[in-house]
Amino acid sequence: MSISTFNRRWAEVLIEALTRHGLRHMCIAPGSRSAPLTLAAAANGKLTCHTHFDERGLGHLALGLAKAARQPVGIIVTSGTAVANLYPAIIEARLTGERLVVLTADRPPELIDCGANQAIAQVGIFADHADALNLPRPTDAIPARWLISAVDNLLASARFGAVQINCPFAEPLYGEDDGAYQSWRDAPGAWWQQTTPWLRYSQQAITMRQPDWFSWRQKRGVVVAGRMSAEEGAQVAEWASTLGWPLLGDVLSQTGQPLACSDLWLNHPQARQTLAQAELVVQFGGGLTGKRLLQWQNSSRPENWWLVDSAPGRRDPAAHGGRRIIAAPGEWLRQHPAQPRAAWAGHLVLLSITAQQQVDAATQTFGEARLAHRLPELLPENGQLFVGNSLIVRLVDAFAQLPVGYPVYSNRGASGIDGLLSSAAGVQRAQPRPMLVLLGDISTLYDLNALALLRDAPAPLVVLVVNNNGGQIFSLLPTPEAERQRFFCMPQSVSFAPAAAMFGLQYACPENWSALQTYLQQCWRRGGSHLVELVVDAESGAQTLVALVKQMEEA
Structure with a gap:
């Protein structure tokens, strides 16, 4: 029975398992060791395949696709330095949350650390920037359900940033499909006609309402808007306006930046005096751009600083005391309705208008x-x-x-x-x-x-x-x-x-x-x-x- 045929069967099951997690785009670089993965992706009717000759650019192409599609995006590369060229995109995805599924073709174990061509140590190459699954050399001694379950487990447990699936393949890598190993491939039975994962994890991520929100919304608040989606930006802007709270919007906040040119006026003494009266700051998203906004963030000391972002981990370089709330901004806003109140920081509006006039003149x-x-x-x-x-x-x-x-x-x-x-x-x-x-x-x-x-x-x-x-x-x-x-x-x-x-x-x-x-x-x-x-x-x-x-x- 042909090794190349079983490589293909193994890759077909692997690729199909990925589609059950919403993966619809596959970015592919040329390579020989990755041929089984490439051919399986090309044959899968659920996928749109994109190609590029530069792996560094390919990684960023996938990153852009994942940003806009808000779905996992796959990457297929061959072994060797082709893998290392994905590093910048994987680092970015870990910081901003895009889900990349990186399929790195590899030499089998006997060709590692022995001087074989185009063979490097790929297992764990992305360190803490990507969760990893190192697959064994394809063999029919391992049932297809094991491979499917391994993929399901990886994608269920790693829901933020990139994952690497390292795929060693032995030669031959090419050859006519002789129809062998079809029973191995078909063993999962009805799964092939379904659209859901083989192994489904129950993950209930419910946004909890802050029990004291009704008292906090009566206070003087400030909204800081960082990196968000367009829909979330519009929702945050309306929410802040209803509360009468000033909104400091980053260029990526998509809030319309109602207090425009904040990077110019935030150092004005009157601005700092006004903002110092804030009792609560609610920040949505991270990745702030403006130097003056970052300086104010670092020096501001309200009673509480709440940071709402779907990304896990620490997102506040100023280490404020308060609450770190892991939730999508839109979902959190629905749980924390605004109560109409008069604006309390009118001086900031005048400073913003003055700054815009000065920019126009300059x-x-x-x-x-x-x-x-x-x-x-x-x-x-x-x-x-x-x-x-x-x-x-x-x-x-x-x-x-x-x-x-x-x-x-x-x-x-x-x-x-x-x-x-x-x-x-x-x-x-x-x-x-x-x-x-x-x-x-x-x-x-x-x-x-x-x-x-x-x-x-x-x-x-x-x-x-x-x-x-x-x-x-x-x-x-x-x-x-x-x-x-x-x-x-x-x-x-x-x-x-x-x-x-x-x-x-x-x-x-x-x-x-x-x-x-x-x-x-x-x-x-x-x-x-x-x-x-x-x-x-x-x-x-x-x-x-x-x-x-x-x-x-x-x-």
Whole structure:
């Protein structure tokens, strides 16, 4: 009987078991050792298969798919360094909760630690960043129900972040399917006609109502909104407004940031004096962006600080006393209704208006700061935004007021610049809506070959690259001026026009605001994939932020 045929049967059962947990997307990199897994995934009609030649980008493609689909997403890679290239995406998933199921093909045990080609120690390679299941070499001495139960147990016990299933396969890996081992495959019987897991765990995660909520909601409260879904952001904004509590919304909160430009006005003495009166702070989600918001979070000492987030573990770097509530924000809000009350912190509204006026006056010149401030004017209707890391996300957080409930995605767990284009591609494949991707030049260069994933976008797509010639985030930091450009900013002096041409994307480089608006309006109407490059002054964006923070402190 053929080893290659049994490898296929083993992989078929494994892949089918994964689909019973909601897995509908499989991201596949080329490889020989992973052939049984790839062929089984391709033959499973429940799966949509995505491919990419770069495993690092593949991991981030899966990450983006999982963000938008809110379902587990699978990854298949071959053995060796292909596995290690998934590390950044797995780290991000552990921090932000996307469920990735990583199938790492491996050499059988006798080919490990003996000098065999493309064989590395893969068991536990992701350490604490992923729960792991190390499968044995496929053999018909192990019943199919054991394999199915092992998968069910892993996915039931690890409900946050990534898991690794290490799959050793012996050669031969290819060959005609001779029909052997069908009885082994079919042994689970009616399971093949069902849609549920073989082994179902009873996990009752009930959000408990805080028994003293009715007294706490009478007090002076502040709402801090971090990373949430669009639906949750809109719900939190309405809840805070009903209570009359000021809401400090992060760029990823999707709350509409009713007190816009908080990163500018939070250091104003009047703001700190007003916020010091808060008796309760309720924070939804983590991953806060603004420096001034993080500083206030660290220094604030209300009677109680409640942090509501579906992610387990510690999520408050300031280590406040209070309550850590593991619950989805929307579910928690339903258990804790708001009581209509008059707003108690009206001074903050005036500070926000003043800050917005100062931003408007300071961003009349075409450039990075104006783009961040007027970003809402460029967003496609019924679309979505993916915003990169480093300087650009800080400028948007400080200068813009994004629409309430407008979907915003980013990789703000580890906040790296690796894989951002790949993640954006995954988001749009899961949610095929018009999308604007806003990145810096270094971030785009870092993931340049992911432009291959954007050629056949399922909806109008614009990658807007802010080319300020280097990592200008370091202009905000006290880096030594003599070494700043060479060792920190690292300007590359490149044009992205050849990259767009190489990957078949339409290209434009508008030189003023009117041209930028007009071109993007055409993009949303005509469809297709576009790379739009804005060549801006290197340091003006960072300098504008520094100047406005200082100006607002003294206002």
